[in-house]
Amino acid sequence: MALIDAAGLAIEFPLYHHNARSLKQRLISSSGLRLRKDDDNRIVVAALRDLTFRIGKGERVALVGPNGAGKTTLLRTVAGVYEPVAGRLLVEGEIGSLIDPAAGMDPLLTGRENVILRALYRGMTEAEGRALAEEVAGFAGLGDFLDMPIRGYSAGMNVRLAFAMATAMTPEILLMDEWFLAGDAEFMARAEERLAKLVTGAEILLIATHDMGVVRKWCTRAIKLEGGRIVADGPVAEVLGPVPPAPTPQPGLRSAMS
Amino acid sequence: MPNATRHVHLFDAADPRRRELALEDLGGALSRWRLAWALARSDIMHRYRGSVLGPFWLTLSTGIMLASLGILYAKLFRIDVTDYLPYLAVSLILWNLVSALVNDASVCLTGQEGVIRQMPLPYSVHALRSVLRNAVIAAHNLPLIAVVFWVFGLGAGWTLLLAIPGFMLVMAGGFAASLLLGMLCARFRDIPPIIGSVMQIAFFLSAIIWKPEMVGHWEPLLPINPFFAVIEVVRAPIMGTTGSLFTWLAAIGWVGALIAVAWSFFVRFRGRIAFWV
Known part of the structure; x- marks a missing residue:
């Protein structure tokens, strides 16, 4: 509770x-x-x-x-x-925290790789991270951008990704x-x-x-x-x-x- | 990102449970070895992004340094290259590992300020990342020793097995140093340059480019230098001897002392790190 x-x-x-x-x-x-x-x-x-x-x-x-x-x-x-x-x-x-969307993100990795990295930060395995990435992809609505390095993302896209990641873990x-x-x-x-x-x-x-x-x-x-x-x-x-x-x-x- | 496994978090300033939290931190880092490993790997990939040889630049530059220094110093010291170069190869590669461990230790926490201030994560993850990164770099250099030995027709004996505990000792010391120096350097910003100077002096004092027997009757005293002791317990087994008992005791003693000091600092000041970085 x-x-x-x-x-x-x-x-x-x-x-x-x-x-x-x-x-x-x-x-x-x-x-x-x-x-x-x-x-x-x-x-x-x-x-x-x-x-x-x-x-x-x-x-x-x-x-x-x-x-x-x-x-x-x-x-x-x-x-x-x-x-x-x-x-x-x-x-x-x-706890799910949306305090700083950029924290723990690697700008050179793709959106998907960042989701997996975030899963590792939370102590999950890589396989769990990949499953999470699918879930995040559905909600963030980034389309093909999910497989692009996030340093090319706009501020809004970063927010979408971060929000989707933080809330996907319910x-x-x-x-x-x-x-x-x-x-x-x-x-x-x-x-x-x-x-x-x-x-x-x-x-x-x-x-x-x-x-x-x-x-x-x-x-x-x-x-x-x-x-x-x-x-x-x-x-x-x-x-x-x-x-x-x-x-x-x-x-x-x-x-x-x- | 918060810790998903720890569902109840209690902190009471009147009863800080520092030892318990420090142990929890270490346990959390070990259970996140995948994260530390992924971060260590990406550190190296970023450093060599877009380059053709990638991390093998490390191998190549170490190789060139070995060849040039080996031939030059053999001449200066009037020793046979066959005798000197294999020794230098082992020494220099081990020194590079030790000095990179110490130098990276000083920035292992301050460099992660963005993560430390934004998400709760065991601090020892950062120390583990630093140690793993240097282990990967060492893995790119260690095969050079095999190459040098093969070129000079040297073999390895059973003593090579002793290099394994020696190597573990170096890594354990590296982890403890990362925690201790990471904290000290976050709190006192004058320490990183001091460490830089100390390491430069240590390079010349630790029998890297010269052989221990060159100092004559001082030789038995060399293990008083912690850098010499921890390098020698890996180097001697690779070179085909066991290393003296005193060297082993000194290496174990120094690493043990380092771990004890690092642990007591970590227990006492772990909760302050987020305010220091």
Whole structure:
């Protein structure tokens, strides 16, 4: 059963490869908010501070908040990239992550070879990877491009491939950063359909985005981060407020990130 | 991409279970040997993409270096080429392996920043990739030894079997060094150039181009140099001797110490790697 449970979660980025002394002088004095000195007298950026939340099965959660609020850091922490400096994090369920579409891809390999490589990253065998490639080919709709080196792919084609790979493995928890909005309208419609299926299978979706249209359409709950803290957590309508009466974008076309 | 096999992930900063997680990391890397192997192979393919000879450029350039250095130094040292060149071939090929292992170790984590910061993957996969890549490169060079031996009409005896444990020792040391130096070089960016200089000095100190007996009564002390010890335990069996007991003890001791230090570092700082790269 899928579950994400965080209690007092904190992530700090030490600033190692900078001139610490000049940073100290410039930053500590001006904005003491997120930069501080830790016990070893190092300068650290508090990326996430004291996060406590629980996401259960079937929830579709949007992470919203301004740039630098800690949305992507939280996604990576849930994925298991960063080890928290404080607090406790329990993640139950197989994770599919759509955080960086290019990570682990080899631009010189073909789309198909990349799918097989990705399968190896996940600890599968090459044969399983080949089977997965067939599945991905069906969904990504890349046609002959699947057997071309991906360095010739457009941004949208990369997104298609990455999305198809991440969701073909039917993860129980899907982590998603906002880049997937680069797909074209036709693909977005199919992606939506696939996500809907994924979520109705009692899974968790955790998505970081600035696009409130996506949040209202796909999510049931929103967590608003600001300066690494949770400032609001609840049903989408409650956190975002009423739908603004602005002219709605054409169906299928997403507004650019605000 | 997340770990598909680990369905429950618990981390509690109050009880970090560092040893357990480090063991899990190693186990995860070993179970992903296919990935490390595929990545190692693609590293080599990328390096020689589009070239006619491909990785056999390695063989060719090593061969040319052996022929020219072998003849020149035999002259300088006033030794017979038949006596010197086979020794140089074995030494130089082993040195290339050891020095590539150490030099690649320093970038094995920083070079994979893109993967490390984007997806959870056992860190030891990167160390394994580096070791496997150098094993493949060595496999392209080792046959040269056979060629040289054949040209000079030398044979191999039963001692050749001893080269196998020696080689395993080199590889185990290479893996431990990849983890340790990979971490140190990610945290302290001044270390890679230091390693570069140390390796350059080590080349001249480790009896690669000169023979151990040339230093006279210092010869028994040579295994104090870890590079000499680990090279000698492979070289001596290939050259038809067993190598001294002290050399073997020194090689085992050095590699054992390296593994112990690397393991304790890895247990303690594994969770910080993503913040360092």
